[in-house]
Amino acid sequence: MKLICLITALTLLFPASSFAHELPDLGDVSQVTLTPHQERQLGLRIMRQIRADPSYLDDSEIASYLSNLGHRLIANSDETSANQSFEFFAIQDPSINAFALPGGFMGFNSGLIIAAQSESELAAVMSHEIAHVTQKHLARMIAAQKYDWVKSIAALAVAIAAARSNAQASSAILVASQASIIQSKLDFTRKHEKEADRIGLDILLDAGFDPQGMPAFFERLQRAGRFHETGAPSYLRTHPITYERIADIQNRTREMPYRQVPDSIDFLLVRAKLRAMQGKPHDAVVQFKARLDDKRYTNEVVERYGYIHALLRDKKAKQAKKELAHLYHILEKAQDGSILNNHVLGKPIRVEYKNVISGAMIEALSASVKLANGEINEAFKTYQNALKIYPQHRALIHGYANALIQNKQNERALEFLNKQLRVIQNDPQLHSLQAQCYALLGDKMLEHRALAEVYYLKGHFKAAADQLKIALQSDNGNFYQLSSIESRLKQMQGFIEEDEKDQDK
Numbered sequence: 001m002k003l004i005c006l007i008t009a010l011t012l013l014f015p016a017s018s019f020a021h022e023l024p025d026l027g028d029v030s031q032v033t034l035t036p037h038q039e040r041q042l043g044l045r046i047m048r049q050i051r052a053d054p055s056y057l058d059d060s061e062i063a064s065y066l067s068n069l070g071h072r073l074i075a076n077s078d079e080t081s082a083n084q085s086f087e088f089f090a091i092q093d094p095s096i097n098a099f100a101l102p103g104g105f106m107g108f109n110s111g112l113i114i115a116a117q118s119e120s121e122l123a124a125v126m127s128h129e130i131a132h133v134t135q136k137h138l139a140r141m142i143a144a145q146k147y148d149w150v151k152s153i154a155a156l157a158v159a160i161a162a163a164r165s166n167a168q169a170s171s172a173i174l175v176a177s178q179a180s181i182i183q184s185k186l187d188f189t190r191k192h193e194k195e196a197d198r199i200g201l202d203i204l205l206d207a208g209f210d211p212q213g214m215p216a217f218f219e220r221l222q223r224a225g226r227f228h229e230t231g232a233p234s235y236l237r238t239h240p241i242t243y244e245r246i247a248d249i250q251n252r253t254r255e256m257p258y259r260q261v262p263d264s265i266d267f268l269l270v271r272a273k274l275r276a277m278q279g280k281p282h283d284a285v286v287q288f289k290a291r292l293d294d295k296r297y298t299n300e301v302v303e304r305y306g307y308i309h310a311l312l313r314d315k316k317a318k319q320a321k322k323e324l325a326h327l328y329h330i331l332e333k334a335q336d337g338s339i340l341n342n343h344v345l346g347k348p349i350r351v352e353y354k355n356v357i358s359g360a361m362i363e364a365l366s367a368s369v370k371l372a373n374g375e376i377n378e379a380f381k382t383y384q385n386a387l388k389i390y391p392q393h394r395a396l397i398h399g400y401a402n403a404l405i406q407n408k409q410n411e412r413a414l415e416f417l418n419k420q421l422r423v424i425q426n427d428p429q430l431h432s433l434q435a436q437c438y439a440l441l442g443d444k445m446l447e448h449r450a451l452a453e454v455y456y457l458k459g460h461f462k463a464a465a466d467q468l469k470i471a472l473q474s475d476n477g478n479f480y481q482l483s484s485i486e487s488r489l490k491q492m493q494g495f496i497e498e499d500e501k502d503q504d505k
Helices: 004-013 036-052 060-074 110-115 119-134 137-145 147-163 167-206 213-227 234-238 243-254 265-277 281-293 300-313 317-335 357-372 376-389 394-406 410-421 428-440 444-457 461-472 479-504
Strands: 087-091 098-100 105-109 342-344 347-349
Touching: 036 087, 036 105, 060 087, 060 119, 060 265, 060 394, 087 110, 098 119, 105 110, 105 119, 110 119, 110 265, 119 167, 119 213, 167 213, 167 243, 213 243, 265 281, 265 300, 265 357, 281 300, 300 317, 300 357, 317 357, 357 376, 357 394, 376 394, 394 410, 394 428, 410 428, 428 444, 444 461, 444 479, 461 479
Parallel strands: 087 105
Antiparallel strands: 098 105, 342 347
């Protein structure tokens, strides 16, 4: 919850809504003052603080789903530049909001994902945000405002850092950094929102989603704001939705052919997992059980999946095991075609879960249930079998490595991690687990070498360099290892110098 006021400030500073639309035509004005590299560095500086906050949802399954959905939309955008990178992430926050940062970073509150009643609605919000990035609204605003805007971004990054220790001081910094900017930009809000609606709707349609998802979601949010003035969704405060905007979208979608698009099982499972993570553990258990008892669900597999997550969170491992057996029973019946009573958008579906990411999510949950019940060897077998089918699923990889470490099989865990890191090099959690293994095995040099990669991947270059210096002080390395660390340290020092130059500009 610490990030609620900060995310509001971020969306006020860089929402898809607050950038000037009718700038003079000076060529690509976004490139005059701010290069894509500089914009990316600004985003990274803010992301360092967000990633350090406990509200940042460091969940590989949720992040993977958002990334897959986002890149499916991007692939269908004619506006996307080959030089523009994107990163999608989630924030554990029940308020309904989404926000964009410099450099293509996009955050989605858990409350917004849960509030979306269909995958097309979530895709509509995401395509709207992508449109703001592809139209370079943020870069153009920074270019127009020159250094005053850049200084405001820097002040915001300081405020995010301050919030972790002093929320009141942080609020004061935020007010000072944003007050003079926000008021002067509100006049442009509606123009840019309409532009993002237009382009975002095209992206949504081209990606194969239901275009009605955009007006449906916006109209529901507007109703919520009308009847709950003091508790209006955060998205309304940072992305003003007017009757005119909704009417424009409805007029466009009215001419489009009807398209019924079933939600993916991945979307439904991610929403169920987020619902299980909300509020107090016991309350989540009660809510899932009540829906199951009353049969108030669209997909029983999804509802029981969320129920098991809630039970594990509430430390009810035995009951979770019982529910897992029930879940597998449903899946087995679905696989042989004898049960087709799971519905999505009114259409019956078969749970062909072995061919999609949802199967990996269920197997990762299964292993977690077995570990919670002390069935260590059974959990290992589940991980091993599942990884043969889903070798790139991060939750399975992380879970298996962590389970090996927790059960004192450090050499086996290290062998597994080293194999994974030869393929996946940009995962800070894998490097962190590798560092744990080296620490438990007494190899200080390689422990600090691995920790350096963790800091590097999170954008903390100075901390990474410090870890490499500590590694060089160890006397247990061979010539090749020490030379490799020295070479990496030189690279890190180059990143530090480059980062300092960007901050001075």
